[in-house]
Amino acid sequence: MKKTKLGVILMLYASIACASLAIVYAFTKDSIERQSEIQLQTSLKEIFPQASTFELVEDLTSPEPNIKFEAVYEVKSDAVPLGLAIKASGPSYGGNATLLVGIDLHRSIAGVRIVALNDTPGLGMNASNPTYYVDKVKKVTFLGQFEGKYIADPFEVKKDVEAITAATITSKSLAKIIKTAGETAIAYMDQKVMMASMEAEKPNGETSIVAPPTASTGFPIGSSEGKSKEKIPPQAGGK
Amino acid sequence: MDLGKILLLSMLVNNIVVMRFIALCSYIGMTSDLGQSMGMGYAVTFVTVLATAATWPIYHYILLPLDLAFLQILVFILVIASLVQLVEFYLKKNIPGLYAAMGIYLPLITTNCAICAVTFENITNNYNFIQSIVYAIGVSLGYLLAMILLAGIRDRMKTSPVPKFLQGTPILFMATSLIGIAFMGFAGLIK
Amino acid sequence: MKKLYSIFKQGIIFDNPLLMLMIGLCSAIAVTTNVSNGIGMGLAMTFVLLFSEIIISLFRKLIPSMIRIPIFIIVIAAFTTIVDLVMKAYFPDLSKSMGVFIPLIVVNCIIMGRVEAFASKQDLLSVIADALGMGLGYTWVLVGLAAIRELLGNGTFAGIQVMPASYEPILFFILPPGGFFVFSLFISLNIWLKKKMEAAARRKELVSKKEAA
Numbered sequence: 001m002k003k004t005k006l007g008v009i010l011m012l013y014a015s016i017a018c019a020s021l022a023i024v025y026a027f028t029k030d031s032i033e034r035q036s037e038i039q040l041q042t043s044l045k046e047i048f049p050q051a052s053t054f055e056l057v058e059d060l061t062s063p064e065p066n067i068k069f070e071a072v073y074e075v076k077s078d079a080v081p082l083g084l085a086i087k088a089s090g091p092s093y094g095g096n097a098t099l100l101v102g103i104d105l106h107r108s109i110a111g112v113r114i115v116a117l118n119d120t121p122g123l124g125m126n127a128s129n130p131t132y133y134v135d136k137v138k139k140v141t142f143l144g145q146f147e148g149k150y151i152a153d154p155f156e157v158k159k160d161v162e163a164i165t166a167a168t169i170t171s172k173s174l175a176k177i178i179k180t181a182g183e184t185a186i187a188y189m190d191q192k193v194m195m196a197s198m199e200a201e202k203p204n205g206e207t208s209i210v211a212p213p214t215a216s217t218g219f220p221i222g223s224s225e226g227k228s229k230e231k232i233p234p235q236a237g238g239k
Numbered sequence: 240m241d242l243g244k245i246l247l248l249s250m251l252v253n254n255i256v257v258m259r260f261i262a263l264c265s266y267i268g269m270t271s272d273l274g275q276s277m278g279m280g281y282a283v284t285f286v287t288v289l290a291t292a293a294t295w296p297i298y299h300y301i302l303l304p305l306d307l308a309f310l311q312i313l314v315f316i317l318v319i320a321s322l323v324q325l326v327e328f329y330l331k332k333n334i335p336g337l338y339a340a341m342g343i344y345l346p347l348i349t350t351n352c353a354i355c356a357v358t359f360e361n362i363t364n365n366y367n368f369i370q371s372i373v374y375a376i377g378v379s380l381g382y383l384l385a386m387i388l389l390a391g392i393r394d395r396m397k398t399s400p401v402p403k404f405l406q407g408t409p410i411l412f413m414a415t416s417l418i419g420i421a422f423m424g425f426a427g428l429i430k
Numbered sequence: 431m432k433k434l435y436s437i438f439k440q441g442i443i444f445d446n447p448l449l450m451l452m453i454g455l456c457s458a459i460a461v462t463t464n465v466s467n468g469i470g471m472g473l474a475m476t477f478v479l480l481f482s483e484i485i486i487s488l489f490r491k492l493i494p495s496m497i498r499i500p501i502f503i504i505v506i507a508a509f510t511t512i513v514d515l516v517m518k519a520y521f522p523d524l525s526k527s528m529g530v531f532i533p534l535i536v537v538n539c540i541i542m543g544r545v546e547a548f549a550s551k552q553d554l555l556s557v558i559a560d561a562l563g564m565g566l567g568y569t570w571v572l573v574g575l576a577a578i579r580e581l582l583g584n585g586t587f588a589g590i591q592v593m594p595a596s597y598e599p600i601l602f603f604i605l606p607p608g609g610f611f612v613f614s615l616f617i618s619l620n621i622w623l624k625k626k627m628e629a630a631a632r633r634k635e636l637v638s639k640k641e642a643a
Contacts, residue, residue, distance in 0.1 A: 006497050013501050014317075017508040018310060024512050025309040031519035039522070093248075095364030118363060118529065120253070123605065125527065131586055165601055166423070258606045263455035264539050309515060312533050313507040320503055352456035355537045359530050404618045408452060412614035419607035 040087070040100065040115070044073065047102035047111035048082050051075045057084070060188055066091050067180045070098065083110055084189065086181040092117070092173035093124045101178050103185040108150045112143040112178055124170035134162035142171065151182035242373045245366075249377030251425040255353050256385035257418050262353035266386060267411060269347075276390040280383030282345060284376070286326065287354045290319050291375040294358040295368055315358050320349045353382050388418055434559040441563030443627065447540045448571045449620040454540035457531040458572060459609045465588040468576030469569070470524045474517070474532060476565025478509045479541050483549035483557040490550050502545050503536075510536040540564060571616060578612050579603045 044054055054073040062069050067090035075082045083104035089096050095118045102110035114128040126132035127142045134142050142164050149160075155175045157163045163171035255261045262283075269279045294315050302308050327345045330338035348354065357378050361371035392414050401410050441447065447454050457475065461467040482505050486493070493501050514532050517525040525532065535541070544564060549557045580586055583603030585593035593599075602608040 006494055009494060010497050010500055013504050017313060017504045021309055021313065021508055021511050021515075024515055028515045028519035032515070032522075035519065035522045095360075095366075116526075120258075120606075131584065131591070166426070166605070169426070260458070260460040260606065260609065261456050261534070263459075264453055267452055267455070309511060312511045312514065312536055313504065316503055316507050316536050317500070320500065350537045350539055350542055352534055352537050355534055356456075356530055359533050363530065404622070405614070407617075407621065409614040409618040409621075412610045412617065416607040416610035416614065419605075419610060423605070423607070 036115075043100045043113035043115070044075070044085055044102075046113060047085060047100065048075045048077075048104075050077045051082055052077050054085065057188075060086075060184065062088065062180055062184055064090070064176075064180050067177055069181070069184070075102070081105070084185040085110075086185060087115060088177050088181040089116070090173060090177040090180070092177075093119050093167070093170040097170075097174060097177065099174065099177050099181070101181040101185075103151065103182050103189075105189070106150075107152065107186055108148050109146045109178065109182060112146050114143070119167070119170055124164065124167040126164050126167065127170060127174060132164070134164065142174075146178055151179065151186055155179035242370065245370055245373050246377040247425075247428055249374050250381040250384070251422060252428065254381040254385055254419075254422050255356070255378050256382055257415060257422050261356050262351055262382055265347065265351055266389065266415075267408065270386055270390040270393055273387065273390040273394065276386035277383070279347075280379070280386045282348055283351060283353060283382055284379035286319075286323060286345075286348050286351075287357050287375045287379045288372060289326070290322055290354050290358055291361060291371050293318050293322060295361055295371050298362055311359075311362070316355065319354055319358065323349045353378060385418070389414065392418075434555060437556055438559040438563035438566075441560065441565075441567040442570070443567070443620065443623055445564075446567040446571065446620060447543075447564055448568060449617050450624070451540075451543075453543055454538045454568065457534050457538055458568070459575065459613050460606075461528055461531055462572055462576035462579055462609060463604055464580045464584070464586070465573060465576045466524065467528055468572040469588075470517075470521070471528060471531065472565070472569030472572045474513045475535055475538060475540070475568055476561070477513055478506065478535050478538075479544065479565055480558065480561040481509050482506045482541055482545055483561045484554065486545050486549045487552060487554050487557040493550065498546075498550065502542065502550075506541050506545065507536045540568065575609070575612055575616060579608060583608060 045051065053076045055076065057072040057074050060069060060072045067088055069086055069088050071087040073085040073087075075085055083102060085100060085102045087098060087100050089098040091097075097117045097119075098115040100113045100115050102112070104110040117125060117128050119125045119127070130141060132141060133139050134145060140162075142162070145162055149155075153160050155161055155178065157168060157172050157175060161171065161175045249255070253259060256263065256266050265279060265283075270276045297314060297318065298308075298311060302311060302314065323345055327338070330345075357375050361374060364374075366374055389411065393411070396410065396414075405413060443450075445451055448458055454475070457471055461471040482502075485505050486502060510533065513535065514525070517528075517532060544560060548560050552560070577587060580588075581592060582600050583605075585591060585597050585599045600608075603612065
């Protein structure tokens with residue numbers, strides 16, 4: 001008899017605890033879910049400051065089996081395309097890492113932001129640390145070095161990518177994710193341009209999203225930022 | 240992530256005690272004797288793997304589908320505590336020799352941060368079941384390794400001249416710091 | 431009131447949970463790579479400790495001794511979850527950078543230890559004093575550790591650049607071995623402080639005995 005009484009008391013405490021937690025959860029649930037949305041929107045805006053809309057693109061998958069594209073957005077300023085943003089996740093040091101990679105129309109990286117990184121504090125986590133610089137003189141952060149980088153580059157640590165000190169594995173994994181996202185984005189954009197030019201030749205062609213290709217680049221310069229074609233130095237203090 | 244990599248990372252490169260500061264209480268408290276350290280290491284390995292085998296399905300097949308993920312901390316810790324109790328009863332009845340050898344460590348394991356950390360990280364790292372088990376084994380073996388190392392060092396330090404301001408626990412942490420620097424060399428194992 | 435103050439003081443140096451009692455180390459050193467994390471963890475731990483001690487002290491007559499450990503676990507786990515949820519909702523950056531160490535508060539030996547040794551036997555005001563004292567003792571060590579590690583290892587304090595630009599941060603202090611190193615020196619400092627305070631207390635006793643005689 002005593003044992004069941006103890007069991008009942010225990011169940012009572014457990015139920016009260018669960019009930020209180022359910023209440024707190026109900027209060028915080030929306031806020032928690034919104035946080036990831038807010039973070040995504042903020043990051044998208046940071047990479048493409050002139051953008052006004054982000055349209056979800058379906059059916060764009062990564063060629064690498066390990067790297068998954070969780071979401072792909074076509075970035076536009078009014079109806080003018082600015083580029084693509086891919087939320088890509090791939091293996092990194094402490095599990096999967098999720099990055100938001102922005103690719104602009106110059107076949108270069110518009111910017112990279114961390115969505116999720118589960119690494120060692122002080123080492124791999126420095127990828128998301130805004131005060132950790134891989135280039136201390138020019139104050140370039142690890143992700144900042146990718147801004148303006150051409151996707152045709154090798155993206156290899158020790159060659160054209162500065163690694164985080166004592167976190168080479170993380171640096172390599174993140175560089176790989178960025179490069180895969182970049183290459184897929186370019187292939188997609190080229191494909192869309194080809195399809196658009198084919199459509200433009202049709203008699204009742206719908207308005208194509210992108211302008212017909214120019215001869216030299218194979219992809220229209222629709223961005224109004226007027227970047228020069230040389231490698232753009234990474235912006236100071238960029239994340 | 241392939242299994243060999245998980246094992247190496249969790250056991251050596253990311254050693255849970257020396258590189259991640261987890262399970263320090265038992266690390267400092269139980270390494271005064273080598274036999275004790277090994278016993279604790281084995282006990283932790285056993286319970287960690289069992290706990291993983293129990294908590295992983297509970298999270299993925301019960302908590303998640305029912306939108307009860309917020310009960311994760313509560314449920315996991317209760318599962319671990321109950322598991323330890325069950326193991327204790329079972330050993331007491333059926334393998335009294337092992338119970339006598341492991342006896343005192345079992346209740347202590349309930350609050351062992353390593354076990355708790357492993358069960359949580361299996362979820363945050365999105366490991367599947369096999370990966371979780373391998374991770375649990377790797378972490379526990381790393382813990383065992385760290386315990387044995389420190390026990391051996393403490394044994395030697397009994398007859399060494401330790402500077403006055405480092406006597407007692409400070410020298411243990413200094414030793415751990417040096418072990419950690421050595422372990423950082425393992426990072427080169429992973430390509 | 432004096433009794434409450436002495437309970438409160440106890441946890442700060444004499445029975446400092448991290449430096450003297452050697453409990454609750456797990457979540458401690460790992461989060462001290464920068465000061466914001468240190469403060470965050472200190473506050474989170476103090477919150478869970480305070481409310482767990484309060485609830486258990488209030489209910490201490492209603493907790494059967496046989497099942498007290500599971501009940502303690504339930505209460506502590508509940509408050510840890512509350513801290514975890516609130517941080518995820520309103521302080522997501524801090525929550526992410528502390529990672530697994532927030533859920534680890536539930537197995538923090540400090541909380542379990544104080545609840546078992548103190549809260550289950552003492553009245554409400556005493557446990558509040560105890561929790562605050564222990565929490566403060568915990569937090570000052572964390573902030574101190576973090577300040578040194580972040581300052582020397584990164585040149586910043588809570589993210590604000592403090593060291594001159596020419597300062598080359600010593601990576602060692604941010605790395606785990608550096609954490610152990612600094613912690614070891616902290617313990618040493620605390621032992622020295624404790625000895626000094628004990629000696630001063632003994633001298634006071636001798637003086638008052640002489641005067642009484």
